[in-house]
Amino acid sequence: xxxxxxxxxxxxxxxxxxxxxxxxxxxxxxxxxxxxxxxxxxxxxxxxxxxxxxxxxxxxxxxxxxxxxxxxxxxxxxxxxxxxxxxxxxxxxxxxxxxxxxxxxxxxxxxxxxxxxxxxxxxxxxxxxxxxxxxxxxxxxxxxxxxxxxxxxxxxxxx
Numbered sequence: 632x633x634x635x636x637x638x639x640x641x642x643x644x645x646x647x648x649x650x651x652x653x654x655x656x657x658x659x660x661x662x663x664x665x666x667x668x669x670x671x672x673x674x675x676x677x678x679x680x681x682x683x684x685x686x687x688x689x690x691x692x693x694x695x696x697x698x699x700x701x702x703x704x705x706x707x708x709x710x711x712x713x714x715x716x717x718x719x720x721x722x723x724x725x726x727x728x729x730x731x732x733x734x735x736x737x738x739x740x741x742x743x744x745x746x747x748x749x750x751x752x753x754x755x756x757x758x759x760x761x762x763x764x765x766x767x768x769x770x771x772x773x774x775x776x777x778x779x780x781x782x783x784x785x786x787x788x789x790x
Contacts (some may be wrong), residue, residue: 632686635664641752641770642696646687648730648751649695650675659728660754704735704774711768712748712759712775720755728754731772738774748773 635643640662647660647668655678656671664672669685676683676691687695720727726737731749734756738744746759751770762775 632684633689633692638692639770642692644754645731645751645770646692646695647671652730652732653678660730703739703777705777707765707773707775709767709769709771710748710773711766711771712746712757712762712773713764713766715746715759715761715763716757717743717760719757720753721757726756726758729756730754735774738776744776746773746775 638646643662643664644660647656647662650656650668650671651658651660653675655674656668658667672687672691673683673685675695676685679691681691718726720729726734729737731751734747734749737756738747738758741758743760744758746762748757748759748768749755749772750757750768751772762773765773
């Protein structure tokens with residue numbers, strides 16, 4: 632059993648985000664493993680065919696913390712893509728207090744976006760027109776669009 636206090640705030644937030652994405656937890660991630668999160672963990676365990684305990688095993692934590700395969704993107708865990716931001720949750724409220732899936736979907740919906748970085752702890756998304764470099768950043772998940780995922784939109788030059 633993994634105790635909540637053994638996980639960083641970023642890890643607890645990501646576990647809750649995944650439970651929300653899987654439909655086991657309602658509301659917003661807050662990093663607190665209270666009764667609602669414990670019930671969601673139990674529902675997750677039941678869905679896996681395991682005994683419902685409300686406490687995560689090491690394997691369950693690893694599964695929930697593993698980067699999700701996002702179609703059309705290569706993911707980098709604990710990595711920030713440096714520079715080339717053209718929109719971010721720092722100035723755009725639509726990219727603030729969102730989950731990883733919503734950040735990726737925002738990038739996927741914009742032709743200009745070739746990469747993104749999502750800060751799990753701050754719940755902020757950074758859309759990028761390029762990936763200029765990599766920097767280790769605990770609690771960040773970055774994605775770069777696969778070449779096959781790029782589609783030129785009206786007025787875009789083919790690359």
